[in-house]
Amino acid sequence: MPQLLDESLWYKDAVIYQLHVRTFCDSNGDGIGDFRGLTTKLDYLQELGINAIWLLPFYPSPLRDDGYDIADYTSVHPSYGTLQDFKDFLTAAHNRRIRVITEMVVNHTSDQHPWFQEARSSRDNPKRDWYVWSDTDTRYQDVRIIFVDTEMSNWAWDPISKAYYWHRFFGHQPDLNYDNPAVRQAMWEVMKFWLDIGVDGFRLDAVPYLIEREGTSCENLPETHEIIREFRQRIDLAYPGKMLLAEANQWPADVRAYFGNGDEFHMAFHFPLMPRMFMAVKLEDRKPIIEILEQTPQIPPNCQWCIFLRNHDELTLEMVTSVERDYMYDEYAGDKAMRINLGIRRRLAPMMENDRRRVELLTGLLLSMPGTPIIYYGDEIGMGDNVYLGDRNGVRTPMQWNGGWNAGFSTADPERLYSPLISNPVYGYQAINVDSQRRSAHSLLSWTKSVIQTRNAFRVFSRGSIEFLNPSNHRVLAYVRRLGEEKVLVVNNLSNSAQAVELNLQMYKRHIPIEMFGRNLFPRIGDLPYLLTLGPYQFYWFRLRRI
């Protein structure tokens, strides 16, 4: 396995592409994407410009929660191939200088996992204590239910062992008991297994919920951080350069704790920022973005936020006020079928009403704001969704490669596909696919490639500081990214109408703004406020050069 350069902060410079192997490409005609198929598409991903892939769970699982209910941590679901297929994929990715991040669902397993099967078999089983049991369902009374649409309680009755077991997610996903050192050791062994194969990092799913204590919310408890620190220490010793990414859907101040002193997670998702980016565009007001970023605390220098627009889950509206949630529902999810679990189960393009300008604006924001950006598969071509597929499957439809048979995803009969294709005239695979967009230098795909390329060429985006300019026109979001002498001015028009804005660039007097896509010179910055005009949803990236 070729060794990648040991750039220990590689995750800061990453542009991560999130996908589920099942959705990407089917090589054996069974209607389900697999690793061999995925391997054949690595050229596409390399061409796109991304340099890391985040794979959703591909482990053996009853698939009642799209693979997050894991029945075997150290294998590959047969539908997706074999362990060797995975290793081949990993090698091919590394050959293209693409890192691979996999899921580590640490909080819970499937009830089909052998650990749970053993634990439930009897109260005396050695693995009994690997899960959280109770004779009543009254413990941890005030803890919130996460899947409010489907679960009535955080306790489920096990008829086999005649006791309740604790589950923060679906009832078939019992929570592991991290108070038990054996559990921690077992999970470490799992991590080691994959790290030995060569995986570059893990996204730890549902980390806030590892520990339970009476009288608390059972979220973000201090003991959780001890566990994380332990994992991190072990990884740093044995596998330097590997990365841990936290999935903690909390307010920024609460997520901050998961970075520790640079000794816990390397990265964490900035959940509250994401809905506010959508809100800002609808409100035509930068306020939601500015406010949440003003509240975002500083993090250790070796840590990084992860930012994203959409992902495999619903667009979560947990970390917003009720007023904001109602607004988002009304504006983006008028049809109740679009709503699930305090969120919106739609893709980027449909939420933007297929408005190419808005899609570009949001993508531009994603790639220019501080943090490591994650692109959800299909968003680079503007794929649509199907809100009637149940759960969050509407945003997990097959990748659309061409306008032909099964969108080029699989040679199987269409009825055999793991999920129906999007086939309506607007977002259907005949209209939206990789092949047709590749043929045009002006397609969304081509545009996304060029933006990623521009971003990758300047480290200031991935590692630079941010200073908001706050011009008097609230429809314009403007900021300067800075890393050493490298300065980039980003100006975004969040509104549907042309805007004029005067920017106070006194600090950059005598600098020449050079627009980064066309590379054209703009008037030098002088004493007066710098006047710019922007078309609807237009944005600029300027390098500020002093020559």
Added chain:
Amino acid sequence: MAEESFLADDFLRQLMSVGEVDLLVGIPSHNHASTLLQALHCVEETLRQNFVRERAVILNVDGGSTDDTRKLFIESSERRDVAHKGLTSLRTIHRISVEYDRSPSQGLALHHIVAAADLLRARACAVVSPGTTNLTSNWVANLLRPVYREGLDFVAPLYARSRFQGLLARDLLYPMSRAVFGQRIRELYSDEWGFSGRLATQCLEKEVWQEETMRARPEAWMAITAIGGGLKCGQYFLGPKPASPAGTSPDLVDAIRQTVGNLFWCMEINEPQWLNRSSSQPVPTFGPDHELSSDGVPASPEKIFDLFRSGVNELEPILASILAPETHAQIKAIALSDRLKFHFAAELWVKTLYEFAASYHHSVLNRDHLVQALVPLYRGRLYSFLLEHANSSPEVMETRSEMVCQEFERQKPYLVERWTTKH
């Protein structure tokens, strides 16, 4: 040659930054450093709670404050909601501050407000005064909501008053404007009111803003413009009318000059609108029509009668040029009556006012002097009222007020006759 614009560049620039809004709240100020923030926070609370999704701007128009009024406005920040991790409102509540002149003028202030409303295409607007010490967020909401949600174009406030408060409004301004313009708006002259962007645009186009009579009390003109333009007016009950702190409210002479002078002028410029109108109509009213509380009689009303009597005496030549001979004779007669038996009948009062209005129209003398000449007569009427109603209940006083209104309407043909014929 291009006409000079009254909008300063800086103001225009601030408007450009705000862009289109749904709501605009204007706060005229002059040395209101002690009360401005309270008013500002009331407005913000209204917008945060009642108009969550609407685009809004708060506009402070300052008339040359020498204290920190403007600075306080500009530097204050939006209150943070601790319950929600310090987040504030959904949208930015914009704030603009402009100094419109070196000395206060409500007319100029309103001119800037309607210009802003027009340029920003605001749907609903309100003007509130930082001098109103009992202003609440409900008041602001009650002025905006009927415009924004019910489609009204002008919303006047309604107040709960003490029995002897606001008699100029209750005994002259309201009944006369009701009879003349045909709409029963009780508080045409107030410190807070609401109006639509549509009305703002219409008002902006009128060439009256430089008139002296618009300096102090432009709000009634706005309502009358709405009536004349066929737009919908209404009124909303707000709460108790605050008593002005000592030394801050205009004295009686100034109050009459500003309001009655303005009313006569409105009659002058809107003549075609009211000459042929014969009756009045109620307007949509939200909340109680008004309320009167049972407070005591002011001290020493005898002095008021003395001023009336001396006024009638000293101003005889002036009054002779304004009033019809019979009316003048009647007034001289009652001025000679015993103070304890004094009575200034409604019929005579109405006749007097109509003759004043007609004389104003015919410019028999300087118009401001003419209006000032009304002051002693008003005092006589006031004294008569105090004498008659020292112990009357609010209900009785209200019945009497309605009778006065009807007397104004009954004598309207007389007004029309005096107005159209030069005597």
Added chain:
Amino acid sequence: MKELVIQGLRQAYDNLVHMFAEFLPRLLVMLVIIVVGLFVAYFLKTILRALLHVTRLDRLSEEAGASRFLRMAALPSMTELLSRSLFWVTWSGFILIGISVLGVAGLQEQISRLFLLLPAIFVAILILFLGLVTANFLSRAALLAAVNAGYPAPKLLSWSIRFVIWALAISMALEQVGVARQTVIAAFSIVFGAFMFGLAIAFGLGGRELAREFLERNLGDKKKEKYEEPQPL
């Protein structure tokens, strides 16, 4: 003798005829000048009237408040007033020129003097007019203010103001036309000074209480209002 008388009479008759013969053309010229002057004056009046209509002088005058004064003085509108003034000034000029053509001894000199005086007379009339209007206005304003504020003797105050302004205006007008300049100035100074002195004594001694109250009211504790008037609005 008879022949001398006849010769004398014939001579006188000849002189008379000669005088008439010399005078008649001048008379005719004078009449022509006057008639031409009438037409010129009328023409200029018409032009000026049209010009002033175009520039909307009447409206400006209304806005400036001058029209009100004219109405009060029973004068026509500003446009009409100026047009007619121009007519009369022009025609008067032509009349005077015509008269001067007659060549009547001494008359020419007087006419020249009259011409020289005309501007001063005009200004004096203007000063008197303005003085009258101002006196009227200010005295009435003072009367109203005093009555409404409850000050005692408002008529005295009003008349005082009227008198002062009248005196000033008359003095200025007389001084303008040069009538007994020194006397007028001296008389005005004496009368005005005496009047003010009298007022000072009257108010100073007799109005001590009033002065005290005035100062207290405006510079002292405002709570000491004599009476309470209900809040009008």
